[in-house]
Amino acid sequence: MIEILSTSALATVQDLGRLGSLRYGVGTSGAMDPLALRAGNLMLGNDENAAAVEIPVFPFQIRFTADCAFALSGADCAARLDAQTLLPWSVHQARAGQTLHLAPPQSIDAPALLRTSRAYLTLAGGIDVPDLLESRSTQLRGQFGGHEGRALRKGDCLRAGEPGIGKRAVGFGIVPPAVDMPLQVEGMNAVRVLPAAQYESFTEDSQATFWSEPWKITAQSDRYGYRLAGTTLIPKVPMEILSHGIVPGVIQVPHSGQPIIQMRDAQPSGGYPKFGTVIEADMWRLGQAPIGSQIRFIKVGWDEAVAALAQTQDWLHELRRLIELQQWSHGRA
Amino acid sequence: MSLPRISLLGTTALLFEAPGGLDLVTQQRIWALARIAQRWPEIREAVPGMNNLMLTFRTLPHVLSTLNTRLLQAWNEAQPMPLEGRCIELPVVYGGEGGPHMQDVVNHTGLSIDDIVALHSAPTYPVYALGSHPGYCYLGGMDPRLATPRRKVPVLSIPAGAVSIGGSQTGVSASAGPSGWSTIGSASMQFFDPHQTPPAILLPGDSIRFRVEKVIQ
Numbered sequence: 001m002i003e004i005l006s007t008s009a010l011a012t013v014q015d016l017g018r019l020g021s022l023r024y025g026v027g028t029s030g031a032m033d034p035l036a037l038r039a040g041n042l043m044l045g046n047d048e049n050a051a052a053v054e055i056p057v058f059p060f061q062i063r064f065t066a067d068c069a070f071a072l073s074g075a076d077c078a079a080r081l082d083a084q085t086l087l088p089w090s091v092h093q094a095r096a097g098q099t100l101h102l103a104p105p106q107s108i109d110a111p112a113l114l115r116t117s118r119a120y121l122t123l124a125g126g127i128d129v130p131d132l133l134e135s136r137s138t139q140l141r142g143q144f145g146g147h148e149g150r151a152l153r154k155g156d157c158l159r160a161g162e163p164g165i166g167k168r169a170v171g172f173g174i175v176p177p178a179v180d181m182p183l184q185v186e187g188m189n190a191v192r193v194l195p196a197a198q199y200e201s202f203t204e205d206s207q208a209t210f211w212s213e214p215w216k217i218t219a220q221s222d223r224y225g226y227r228l229a230g231t232t233l234i235p236k237v238p239m240e241i242l243s244h245g246i247v248p249g250v251i252q253v254p255h256s257g258q259p260i261i262q263m264r265d266a267q268p269s270g271g272y273p274k275f276g277t278v279i280e281a282d283m284w285r286l287g288q289a290p291i292g293s294q295i296r297f298i299k300v301g302w303d304e305a306v307a308a309l310a311q312t313q314d315w316l317h318e319l320r321r322l323i324e325l326q327q328w329s330h331g332r333a
Numbered sequence: 334m335s336l337p338r339i340s341l342l343g344t345t346a347l348l349f350e351a352p353g354g355l356d357l358v359t360q361q362r363i364w365a366l367a368r369i370a371q372r373w374p375e376i377r378e379a380v381p382g383m384n385n386l387m388l389t390f391r392t393l394p395h396v397l398s399t400l401n402t403r404l405l406q407a408w409n410e411a412q413p414m415p416l417e418g419r420c421i422e423l424p425v426v427y428g429g430e431g432g433p434h435m436q437d438v439v440n441h442t443g444l445s446i447d448d449i450v451a452l453h454s455a456p457t458y459p460v461y462a463l464g465s466h467p468g469y470c471y472l473g474g475m476d477p478r479l480a481t482p483r484r485k486v487p488v489l490s491i492p493a494g495a496v497s498i499g500g501s502q503t504g505v506s507a508s509a510g511p512s513g514w515s516t517i518g519s520a521s522m523q524f525f526d527p528h529q530t531p532p533a534i535l536l537p538g539d540s541i542r543f544r545v546e547k548v549i550q
Contacts, residue, residue: 022380022389023367024525024533025463025507132527141510142467144527197340197348242355243464243471243502245380245387247345269382269464269471277343305344306393 001068001123001160004152005061005099012223013127013146013158014264015051018135022245022268029137029145030264032056032118032223032287035177036074038316040122042323043071043091045168050126050161051136053152055119056223058104062121064094065157069124069166073176074288075116077102090173093165105290116178116288125161140223140265169330174322177284177315185296188214189289191282192300192308196250196274198239206233210275214294215259221291223265228295232257239273246270249278249286261286281308337408339401346389347397349404355384355501357473360461361413364537368414369407375400381462381537383471383502416538420457423505423520423541425496427453429549431519434484438498438515441481446550449517452476453496453503454543460535468507468525468533472541475503487513494520496543505541518543 004011016037017030031037031054038048058077064070069091072079076088080101086092094100105116129136129147138146147156183190199207215228233253246252250262252272259275263286278286279300289295300308335352342348349366351359363386367379370388377391394400427450428435438449458472465471480501488511491497495506499514506512507524520543524534535541 019389020378021532022378022387023463024467024531025465025469026467026532133532139467139527142508142525142527144467194341194343196342197338197350240500242350242383242385243462244348244350244382244385245342245346245389245464247342247387247389249343249345267465268380269462274342277341277345280344302341302344302397306395309344309393 001064001066001163002062002158003065004154004156005063006059007154008057008060009151009153010057011053011055011060011152012138012140013051013129013136013152014054014138015136016049017264018133018137018139018145021133025268026133026139026142027266027268028248028264029135029139031120032264033074033120033284035284035312036118036120037122039089039174039177039319040071040073040120041126042319043174044069044122044124045327046122046124046126050122051129051146052120052122052127053158055102055121056117058102060102060119062100064096064098064100066096066163067094067165068160068163069093069168069170070100071122073120073122075105075119077105077119087173089176091170093170115290115293117290118288123160124163124166128159128161141267169326172326174319178288180315181311183282183285185298188294188296189285190296190298191278191285192298192305193251193276193278194300194302194305195276198235198273199275201235201237201239201273202253202275203234203236209233211297211299214296216294217289217291219291223263225263225266226261226286228259228261230258233259233275235273241271241273243269243271246274247277249280249283251275251277263287279305279308281305281312337405339404342387344390344393346387347400348385348387349408350385351408355473357459358413359384360473361415362408362411364416365411365414366408369411370404382464383461418460418536418539420540420542421535422544423522424546425454425518425520425543426547426549427518427545432496432517432549434497434515435517438479438481438517442479444478446548449479450545450548452479453517454545458503458541460537460539460541462537463533466506466508466510467527468535470504470524470535470541471502472504475501477501479503481515483513484515487511488516491516492519494522496520
């Protein structure tokens with residue numbers, strides 16, 4: 001249904017992740033911005049866990065080889081369908097032969113805080129790739145899942161689950177979650193963190209620094225992990241830790257004292273000291289934080305972390321309601 | 334006796350760490366605890382590590398202390414569960430091109446290549462846990478004389494089948510990828526197939542024996 005025209009690598013097929021095979025050594029993979037993925041699927045009437053194309057490198061171009069409804073979400077990439085300009089976070093009907101072009105995410109006219117980095121292209125019925133170990137996400141290390149277990153290349157063709165001209169409403173958009181649920185500290189994007197097992201084993205200065213200073217997302221950051229640069233974090237005594245399970249969001253501090261946040265392609269186990277964990281409710285914010293930008297950490301406890309997740313669920317609930325309204329009025333028109 | 338430790342991995346999981354050092358009897362209790370916790374409705378997956386257990390949440394427990402109390406009680410009652418696993422014999426070519434860091438292990442341990450091969454291929458290694466990458470087995474029981482610290486600079490990619498030593502642990506890579514361990518040999522075996530159920534060929538309770546196929550000095 002779609003053919004990849006760009007040579008730029010690193011675009012992958014992702015759903016919400018492979019959550020139940022950690023005990024076989026299989027990391028979760030999945031969308032770096034799960035909220036954008038869900039929103040794209042909701043606009044199309046898909047299962048929220050349907051697979052989409054995650055695009056981190058621009059410009060990016062595809063051609064529709066058949067009629068198909070699609071949604072765009074995540075980064076605002078000044079999308080064009082042939083000559084028609086499309087709004088971000090919107091749903092459309094493509095005709096066979098049309099080309100979709102995504103430009104590098106724009107920061108013009110938007111505050112720098114809302115700069116984003118990953119776009120999601122969702123097709124009606126989801127991207128039709130095999131379900132392996134209960135997910136369609138690409139497992140890069142294991143070379144399975146997604147499209148042939150690898151990043152997409154020029155010439156690859158992907159099928160939609162429900163191609164054709166749909167009966168549902170298209171041509172509408174939604175308000176992005178970064179606008180509805182902003183979270184910043186002193187003009188920088190922020191994420192909330194629960195302290196982890198070795199937090200108390202770092203010096204009090206290091207503990208204070210972690211919450212009060214900005215952290216730069218370095219160029220050595222990708223779907224596996226974000227390597228941060230800032231003031232060196234120093235343990236009170238050197239630590240030797242036995243290998244144990246870890247999850248995306250865990251902030252490890254290797255011997256260099258520069259933290260690494262585990263992201264969606266992280267391995268499912270590790271042994272470096274753990275300073276804290278970015279809460280699940282804020283992983284989408286991190287997934288959209290551009291390389292070179294600075295972020296701040298906010299310390300929270302369990303109750304605040306649970307409340308944050310509830311807020312995200314409320315946002316999704318409201319989105320489902322708005323989309324139902326849209327479909328209802330479309331049905332009456 | 335010191336107590337187990339429970340800590341949070343954000344809102345995604347919690348980590349249970351058994352007191353004391355690494356040994357097979359404690360690990361057998363970890364397996365037993367994993368089997369119990371896997372049945373709890375709020376738990377998505379119970380994932381054994383080395384002397385520890387991670388529980389990922391399907392639904393968030395609103396009161397953590399209730400879950401912690403239940404976990405500690407289950408641990409106290411957990412009996413070592415010896416798993417009747419299979420033993421796989423794995424032919425290994427030690428040294429040479431497939432074992433590029435053999436000399437580092439020689440330098441660190443002060444042992445000869447022949448001694449290292451003899452000590453490394455002597456035990457039957459129980460699979461304690463899986464992790465790191467699909468199908469990778471954490472093995473227990475390496476001779477402590479072979480212990481070699483992790484490399485200061487990790488190797489960008491070691492091939493599938495690399496037999497390596499990291500600290501007091503040893504293992505075999507199931508697929509190519511970066512590693513901070515020292516590679517002393519190579520084996521050929523497919524450890525993982527996502528189309529099979531279960532997808533991993535070896536599971537906790539199984540064991541590996543390394544058979545010396547060849548030693549390249």
